[in-house]
Amino acid sequence: MIVGDREALIIDTKTTPAAARVFLDDLKLVTNNKPVRYAVNSHYHYDHVDGNQVFRAAGIDVIGHEFIKFAIDNYDILHREPFMGSQVVNGTRRIDTARKNLADEKDPQKKPALEAALAAALKNWDEVLEVKPTAPNITYKDKKIIDLGGREVQLLFLGRLLTYGDTVVYLTTEKIVCTGDMMDFG
Numbered sequence: 001m002i003v004g005d006r007e008a009l010i011i012d013t014k015t016t017p018a019a020a021r022v023f024l025d026d027l028k029l030v031t032n033n034k035p036v037r038y039a040v041n042s043h044y045h046y047d048h049v050d051g052n053q054v055f056r057a058a059g060i061d062v063i064g065h066e067f068i069k070f071a072i073d074n075y076d077i078l079h080r081e082p083f084m085g086s087q088v089v090n091g092t093r094r095i096d097t098a099r100k101n102l103a104d105e106k107d108p109q110k111k112p113a114l115e116a117a118l119a120a121a122l123k124n125w126d127e128v129l130e131v132k133p134t135a136p137n138i139t140y141k142d143k144k145i146i147d148l149g150g151r152e153v154q155l156l157f158l159g160r161l162l163t164y165g166d167t168v169v170y171l172t173t174e175k176i177v178c179t180g181d182m183m184d185f186g
Helices: 017-027 052-057 066-074 083-104 111-129
Strands: 008-011 036-040 061-065 138-140 143-147 152-156 168-171 176-178
Touching (some): 017 052, 138 143
Parallel strands (some): 008 036, 036 061
Antiparallel strands (some): 168 176
């Protein structure tokens, strides 16, 4: 989160609407009563944009490169990677594994923990099903400058890094760069 004298900006909106709601509540604890005005999507993958619907419903502008809007509006992102593998395949696998582990367990003292694991997997699945792809309502092509009140933030498109439409967030005074998933240290 980046806080100026007037308002705040966050980068990426979480993996589910439920996670975004918790995140928004938590932000109130650290913004010094400054409203969150902007949420920037660093790229269009689910773990960076699937909370957009919550931020928009709260009246917060979601900003992304014009390609992010195109991808969310046109790619049926809930039925392709990385959402399918990470959320759908792994989510259903967690449920199936939790059900099997619970059914196979003979020790009654171990069953409560397995029931809790199944409940958590089912809750996570319900949260995934709540996702409604929501594109940014503000886009930019090469560069966008935001003044949060005494604090300048630049949104920069430097070319394809991880995906087309990657946004690098640059704090000009502090000379800090926020890159999302665009830097690989592997």
